[in-house]
Amino acid sequence: MSAFLIEARNLNFYYGTFEALRSINISVSQNSVTALIGPSGCGKSTLLRIMNRMCDLIPGSRVVGSLRVFGREIYDPNYDVTELRRNVGMVFQHPNPFPSTVFENIAFGIRIAGENGKENILRSVEESLSAVDLWSDLKDRLNFPGQNLSMDFQQRLCIARAIAIKPQILLMDEPCSSLDPIATQKIEELIFELKKKYTIVIVTHSMHQAARVSDFTGYLLKGDLIEFDRTESLFKRPKDTRTEEYISGKYG
Amino acid sequence: MTSESRKRNLFYNRLGIGVSRYLTVFTAVLFCSILLFLFYHGAANLSLKFFFSHPENLGRSGGIFPIIISTALLCAVALFIAVPLGIGTAVFLTEYTREGWLTMIIRFGSECLAGIPSIIFGLFGFALFVVTLKMGWCILSGGLTLAFMVLPTIIRTSEEAIKSVPRQLRELGFSLGATKSQVISKIVLPQARNGILTGIILSLGRAIGETACVIFTTGVSIEMPRSLFQSARSMSVHFYILAREGISMEMAYTTALVLVSLILLVNLFATFLVSRKR
Ligand SMILES: Nc1ncnc2c1ncn2[C@@H]1O[C@H](COP(=O)(O)OP(=O)(O)OP(=O)(O)O)[C@@H](O)[C@H]1O
Ligand SMILES: [Mg+2]
Numbered sequence: 001m002s003a004f005l006i007e008a009r010n011l012n013f014y015y016g017t018f019e020a021l022r023s024i025n026i027s028v029s030q031n032s033v034t035a036l037i038g039p040s041g042c043g044k045s046t047l048l049r050i051m052n053r054m055c056d057l058i059p060g061s062r063v064v065g066s067l068r069v070f071g072r073e074i075y076d077p078n079y080d081v082t083e084l085r086r087n088v089g090m091v092f093q094h095p096n097p098f099p100s101t102v103f104e105n106i107a108f109g110i111r112i113a114g115e116n117g118k119e120n121i122l123r124s125v126e127e128s129l130s131a132v133d134l135w136s137d138l139k140d141r142l143n144f145p146g147q148n149l150s151m152d153f154q155q156r157l158c159i160a161r162a163i164a165i166k167p168q169i170l171l172m173d174e175p176c177s178s179l180d181p182i183a184t185q186k187i188e189e190l191i192f193e194l195k196k197k198y199t200i201v202i203v204t205h206s207m208h209q210a211a212r213v214s215d216f217t218g219y220l221l222k223g224d225l226i227e228f229d230r231t232e233s234l235f236k237r238p239k240d241t242r243t244e245e246y247i248s249g250k251y252g
Numbered sequence: 253m254t255s256e257s258r259k260r261n262l263f264y265n266r267l268g269i270g271v272s273r274y275l276t277v278f279t280a281v282l283f284c285s286i287l288l289f290l291f292y293h294g295a296a297n298l299s300l301k302f303f304f305s306h307p308e309n310l311g312r313s314g315g316i317f318p319i320i321i322s323t324a325l326l327c328a329v330a331l332f333i334a335v336p337l338g339i340g341t342a343v344f345l346t347e348y349t350r351e352g353w354l355t356m357i358i359r360f361g362s363e364c365l366a367g368i369p370s371i372i373f374g375l376f377g378f379a380l381f382v383v384t385l386k387m388g389w390c391i392l393s394g395g396l397t398l399a400f401m402v403l404p405t406i407i408r409t410s411e412e413a414i415k416s417v418p419r420q421l422r423e424l425g426f427s428l429g430a431t432k433s434q435v436i437s438k439i440v441l442p443q444a445r446n447g448i449l450t451g452i453i454l455s456l457g458r459a460i461g462e463t464a465c466v467i468f469t470t471g472v473s474i475e476m477p478r479s480l481f482q483s484a485r486s487m488s489v490h491f492y493i494l495a496r497e498g499i500s501m502e503m504a505y506t507t508a509l510v511l512v513s514l515i516l517l518v519n520l521f522a523t524f525l526v527s528r529k530r
Contacts, residue, residue: 082430086429
């Protein structure tokens with residue numbers, strides 16, 4: 001088995017006839033944070049959503065090439081998608097708690113995974129809320145509607161929900177885009193914590209955020225992965241002039 | 253926007269609100285006058301005894317207890333069949349098929365069913381259940397026929413309710429490792445619950461008051477039914493017979509009063525369910 005948790009080789013992706021991603025090669029190693037940056041519409045979300053096969057849900061979409069997660073081809077017809085999604089959790093751009101209580105939000109995934117013991121579920125809820133630093137705030141409000149929390153709490157609740165089913169990889173699609181700077185900072189701190197246990201791929205609009213939180217960064221432009229490198233090198237010594245233009249703000 | 257056109261917009265807005273308010277009031281007044289009319293003619297016989305005793309002398313006196321029970325049984329059979337079938341069809345149409353000729357045929361068929369007058373359903377139920385399947389006039393024949401009649405309503409309302417569940421919620425379910433059937437049973441259907449329930453209750457309202465369908469398939473027996481395989485008489489049929497055959501206009505009005513009040517209660521309950529926050 002290779003050292004990388006996620007490995008794409010010559011990966012192409014099509015929405016119908018539109019080629020959204022072209023020969024992507026990317027390797028994500030364990031317990032690292034990988035940031036995907038690039039201008040709007042370049043394919044960041046698409047690349048992220050291929051990694052847990054959420055793209056399957058779009059009629060007419062097609063993947064060509066190799067994408068290995070945990071060393072196995074996930075687009076193999078025999079691959080168990082639900083198993084994959086259990087191991088590769090996802091946090092969405094806008095905080096999206098279910099219209100139910102804090103407790104139910106987290107318990108959902110645990111029950112889906114087949115755990116029905118009350119004690120176990122409660123323990124998992126506590127663990128995951130503690131992991132996102134919400135337990136002390138919410139432990140007396142487990143029956144509070146998730147959607148009535150502040151945006152910051154909602155997004156952390158969503159992260160807690162994702163990690164409650166114990167994935168190994170966390171995919172985050174612009175998790176801070178609807179948060180204020182203080183809440184953003186809290187999420188970034190949380191990412192540092194989570195990195196110890198999870199491998200994270202994060203899409204972000206903000207280069208500064210990428211520079212702050214990630215170990216590796218990939219720069220996408222119109223469906224091409226222009227450059228993929230250690231974050232430091234990519235920002236200090238970009239190898240491609242297009243990357244340089246983008247990070248120096250000359251793009252567009 | 254100029255102040256001129258703003259003024260005009262405001263005017264139309266006010267006009268719209270005014271007209272719809274009048275129409276609402278008109279509907280309410282109409283319904284109340286029907287209720288009052290029935291009350292005026294039928295309230296004299298109304299008593300607890302009317303609800304809980306058997307009809308005597310073909311219904312000239314006594315109560316309508318067996319008739320209430322028969323009506324309830326008919327509705328129960330109809331919903332027992334139509335609800336799972338209707339929700340299942342709606343789930344199939346929205347979740348398991350791409351839009352195509354199959355969904356088009358099913359939808360078109362269901363629309364057509366919705367437009368068929370109930371007496372035709374009655375005739376069809378008579379030909380199929382009573383005659384061909386040799387079930388005779390009985391509650392089961394009637395309930396099955398009623399089920400066919402309300403099926404399109406349940407399919408349509410369930411479909412709308414299911415479609416109104418945001419795509420993002422489904423995606424979220426999948427991203428947490430749910431299978432398709434788990435997403436449907438644990439996210440989509442609970443979210444669509446209110447819409448689906450409304451459809452069911454509207455159907456119930458229709459089934460309670462249905463006459464033509466029932467008279468052809470369930471018959472007119474005034475006895476207390478001892479099983480689903482016996483003939484029985486629903487409230488609206490009872491009303492029809494009392495009035496039509498000149499047995500007793502007073503008793504007919506009292507029956508109608510009970511029937512209409514029941515339908516009112518059912519609809520109020522539907523409103524309550526819809527307005528209640530989940
Ligand atoms: N469901 C879809 N069907 C067809 N085309 C799509 C679909 N989703 C995205 N696209 C197209 O694919 C390209 C990449 O989209 P994607 O959402 O991955 O971009 P992105 O980098 O995440 O952009 P943003 O920063 O705006 O979120 C865009 O040109 C977009 O128009
Ligand atoms: Mg995006």
